[in-house]
Amino acid sequence: MKSTFESKPTTQVAKTMINNNSPQEWPEPIVRVQSLSKICKDSIPERYIKPLSDRPNPITSCDHDDANIPIIDLGALLYGDPYTRASTLKQISEACKEWGFFQVVNHGVSHELMDMARETWRQFFHLPMEVKQQYANSPKTYEGYGSRLGVEKGAILDWSDYYYLHYLPLSLKDYGKWPAMPPSCREVFDEYGRELVKLSGKLMKVLSINLELEEDFLQNAFGGEDIGACLRVNFYPKCPKPDLTLGLSSHSDPGGMTLLLPDDQVTGLQVRKSNNWITVKPARHAFIVNIGDQIQVLSNAIYKSVEHRVIVNSDKERVSLAFFYNPKSDIPIEPAKELVKPDRPALYTAMTFDEYRLFIRLRGPCGKSHVESLKSPR
Ligand SMILES: O=C(O)CCC(=O)C(=O)O
Numbered sequence: 101m102k103s104t105f106e107s108k109p110t111t112q113v114a115k116t117m118i119n120n121n122s123p124q125e126w127p128e129p130i131v132r133v134q135s136l137s138k139i140c141k142d143s144i145p146e147r148y149i150k151p152l153s154d155r156p157n158p159i160t161s162c163d164h165d166d167a168n169i170p171i172i173d174l175g176a177l178l179y180g181d182p183y184t185r186a187s188t189l190k191q192i193s194e195a196c197k198e199w200g201f202f203q204v205v206n207h208g209v210s211h212e213l214m215d216m217a218r219e220t221w222r223q224f225f226h227l228p229m230e231v232k233q234q235y236a237n238s239p240k241t242y243e244g245y246g247s248r249l250g251v252e253k254g255a256i257l258d259w260s261d262y263y264y265l266h267y268l269p270l271s272l273k274d275y276g277k278w279p280a281m282p283p284s285c286r287e288v289f290d291e292y293g294r295e296l297v298k299l300s301g302k303l304m305k306v307l308s309i310n311l312e313l314e315e316d317f318l319q320n321a322f323g324g325e326d327i328g329a330c331l332r333v334n335f336y337p338k339c340p341k342p343d344l345t346l347g348l349s350s351h352s353d354p355g356g357m358t359l360l361l362p363d364d365q366v367t368g369l370q371v372r373k374s375n376n377w378i379t380v381k382p383a384r385h386a387f388i389v390n391i392g393d394q395i396q397v398l399s400n401a402i403y404k405s406v407e408h409r410v411i412v413n414s415d416k417e418r419v420s421l422a423f424f425y426n427p428k429s430d431i432p433i434e435p436a437k438e439l440v441k442p443d444r445p446a447l448y449t450a451m452t453f454d455e456y457r458l459f460i461r462l463r464g465p466c467g468k469s470h471v472e473s474l475k476s477p478r
Pocket residue numbers: 332334348353360362368369408409410419420422
């Protein structure tokens with residue numbers, strides 16, 4: 101597995117990264133991929149061409165067969181008898197261990213709200229460029245309209261633009277950094293955020309119970325009411341050479357848990373399973389849930405934060421909404437004492453999420469190198 105930090109002592113890398121503050125500016129002028137998509141007819145700029153080993157490969161990509169991440173009906177948790185409830189908990193537990201990913205249906209979030217949130221964002225990306233440019237982001241906080249992750253000069257870039265905003269903590273929520281257009285968007289995104297915080301809270305209880313911890317364990321470890329929540333909306337324009345690039349490079353999510361609302365028409369998300377990439381087939385009105393690095397650490401690697409990436413295509417654009425549910429940024433996250441045993445010692449040293457996410461803010465998406473670098477020295 102690719103690791104950017106493989107050759108260096110991990111704790112040293114972590115410390116170096118932490119001592120550097122986030123840079124204020126991008127290292128090169130920003131090019132909007134949406135604009136490129138309009139002018140590139142048969143080729144793409146070299147900056148977007150991935151090395152051979154990272155390109156989508158039909159031999160290792162399984163989108164033609166039945167392989168899919170598990171689809172789990174959450175209805176039983178609310179309304180089911182003890183037997184179906186236990187069976188749902190078991191399905192979630194197995195999905196967290198085997199896949200790090202699952203889809204949930206009957207999750208309690210209104211389908212109308214889901215469709216409205218996605219379509220409102222789609223409209224945002226179709227606004228004139230001068231409107232979107234008013235929200236251009238910087239690597240300091242990443243909030244706003246962006247076109248790259250990471251600040252390495254000369255890095256190979258991904259074929260996507262995005263919009264990033266904060267819901268929680270309230271001290272970081274700033275409507276001035278949210279788009280004002282389309283007119284209803286702040287209202288829609290507010291309600292969407294509220295509903296997803298509620299759903300995430302329920303899932304945190306399920307995960308805690310499945311780990312045989314107190315039901316509020318994970319929530320409390322995340323800081324109780326003081327958690328962080330943010331949204332990255334990904335926009336993947338059409339690409340004339342989809343076999344040469346990626347919409348989003350392979351990465352694991354640095355935060356706690358992610359609830360993804362995928363495009364309802366176009367697939368693109370691929371999840372790593374051993375040496376294969378499984379293309380997710382989204383169920384209608386499902387959320388795709390995945391375990392992030394912080395829950396991998398808290399669960400002492402019982403649950404896996406799994407690598408995923410996004411492929412693009414030549415005739416359809418794609419939109420996805422990734423909602424990140426994260427620990428309070430300044431509390432140390434380490435394996436739960438209850439999950440540390442003589443035959444399973446603590447696999448990770450403690451680190452705050454503020455310290456941890458500097459990795460991804462500086463380097464951009466790069467496999468599982470972030471969580472691997474946290475491993476306790478042995
Ligand atoms: O677009 C997708 O389906 C996945 C997005 C994703 O992995 C992310 O935003 O971290």
